[in-house]
Structure formats: structure tokens, C-alpha cells
Amino acid sequence: MINNNTWTANVLTLFPEMFPGSLSYSLTGKALKNNLWNLKTYDLRKFANGKRKKVDGPSAGGGAGQILKADVLDKAVGHIIESNSNYNRNSWPIVALSPRGKVFSQTEALHFSKCKGITFICGRYEGIDERFLKFHNIPELSLGDFILSGGELAAQVLIDSIVRLIPGVLGNYKSLEEESFVNYLLEYPQYTSPKEWKNLCIPEELLSGHHQKIKNWRLNKSEEITKKRRPDLWERHKSSRNH
Numbered sequence: 001m002i003n004n005n006t007w008t009a010n011v012l013t014l015f016p017e018m019f020p021g022s023l024s025y026s027l028t029g030k031a032l033k034n035n036l037w038n039l040k041t042y043d044l045r046k047f048a049n050g051k052r053k054k055v056d057g058p059s060a061g062g063g064a065g066q067i068l069k070a071d072v073l074d075k076a077v078g079h080i081i082e083s084n085s086n087y088n089r090n091s092w093p094i095v096a097l098s099p100r101g102k103v104f105s106q107t108e109a110l111h112f113s114k115c116k117g118i119t120f121i122c123g124r125y126e127g128i129d130e131r132f133l134k135f136h137n138i139p140e141l142s143l144g145d146f147i148l149s150g151g152e153l154a155a156q157v158l159i160d161s162i163v164r165l166i167p168g169v170l171g172n173y174k175s176l177e178e179e180s181f182v183n184y185l186l187e188y189p190q191y192t193s194p195k196e197w198k199n200l201c202i203p204e205e206l207l208s209g210h211h212q213k214i215k216n217w218r219l220n221k222s223e224e225i226t227k228k229r230r231p232d233l234w235e236r237h238k239s240s241r242n243h
């Protein structure tokens, strides 16, 4: 049963029918069905004024594309805050999705998984009226240095990464402890049966059954891969070891 403590994602969007989308499959989908988390979508058009329900306008100063209106977004956010008694932005952050934002990482995923929930604002067209973001002091988060057509897919990606950290969602919670980015290391290589495939063998250490040997091999490989592929992460790992 969903209760006040169920982690909840609110999503403000022009396309609520895009949800739950990918989130209704596999792990996140099962957890959604089992009420381990909750999803509420809000159709931005419902907060627009006038007969034509206009949610966007041309960019001030000219140029291509439309901008989502501040008053519409303001009404939608106001509605969410008013309909959740004691809405507290520290425990239930409001975040806009934007390529200009801070690039999302596992650190944020972990932080948000410990909150009561999150409210995502999905941009469309050329983006969101800056005054709305400024007035409500809303931080922006990005998926990376590329442009999507809208924030909906980004919201789904972020929700997926957060929800799998909620206790009870992953069958084997222990697997989180060795995933990439824990301790700023990338994961070691993984193998499964058969022992030999196209003349390529599973490393001996992994078949030894010797717990410590396996642990050492995995740590060495993690370090080797991180050093080679992500020197930035490797530096962070080294300084975290020194503290």
C-alpha cells in the first residue's frame, strides 16, 4: 500500500502519456506495482489559462522555438506544494531537467533515494522561462553534453537510477556495493558460463573458488580500468582513499 513514506516522483510534463514508459518494466516496474515507490504525473496543460490553454510563447528577443511559460509552471508547482501537506523542499527537491544543469551522477542518485521523493520539471521546445527557475530557486540537472527533445526521457533515466537504490527494490541489495562509481571505481569485467567461448577463457582466478583471490583480482581490474578509462574518477578514488 502506498503511504506517506513511499518514495514518490512527481513529474510535470506536457506528455504525461510517456509515463511510466520504460519505468514500467523489469525491476522498476515490479517495484512500482509492489508500491515500493510511487509515480505521479501532472499535465502542464491543465495549469494553462484561457480557452486555448497556451503553455508556451515565442522567445523574447527573437529566434527559433518556443519557451514554456513561467505562470503555467508556477501554477503547477504551487499545486504540487499545496496538495502535499508539509511539502519540504529539502526532503522533496524540485529539479528542472536541462542540458545547462549540473551533470547527474551516482552521488545525486544516492542523495535523492534518501529523500521523500523528487519533483521533476520536464522542459520542451527551447526550454523554460528563466524567471520561473529564478523565482523558485530551482536547480537544473543534465544527463550529459547532448540535447534531447524533452525532459521526459531524462526524468525516466534519473528515476530509474534513484529507484533501484531504494531499499527492497533490488533483490540482491549487496550488488549495489560493487557497482561502478562506488568508491569512484568502475566495475571489474564480468563473465558467465561457458568457461570457454570462441577460444576466450574466463580468468582462472574467478574459477578458483578462493574468495580472497577473487576479491583481489576484481579490485585490481577495477583500478586498472578506472585508471585507463577515467583518470578523473581515478584521482577522486585516490583522494578518497587518503581520507
Ligand SMILES: C[S@@+](CC[C@H](N)C(=O)[O-])C[C@H]1O[C@@H](n2cnc3c(N)ncnc32)[C@H](O)[C@@H]1O
Pocket: 096, 097, 098, 099, 100, 121, 122, 123, 124, 125, 126, 127, 128, 141, 142, 143, 144, 145, 146, 147, 148, 149, 150, 151, 152, 154
Ligand atoms: C530541445 S531541449 C532545449 C535545449 C535548449 N534550448 C538549450 O540549448 O540548452 C528541450 C528540453 O529537453 C530537456 N533536455 C534536453 N537535453 C537534456 C539533457 N542533456 N539533460 C537533461 N534534459 C535535457 C530539457 O528539459 C529541455 O528544456
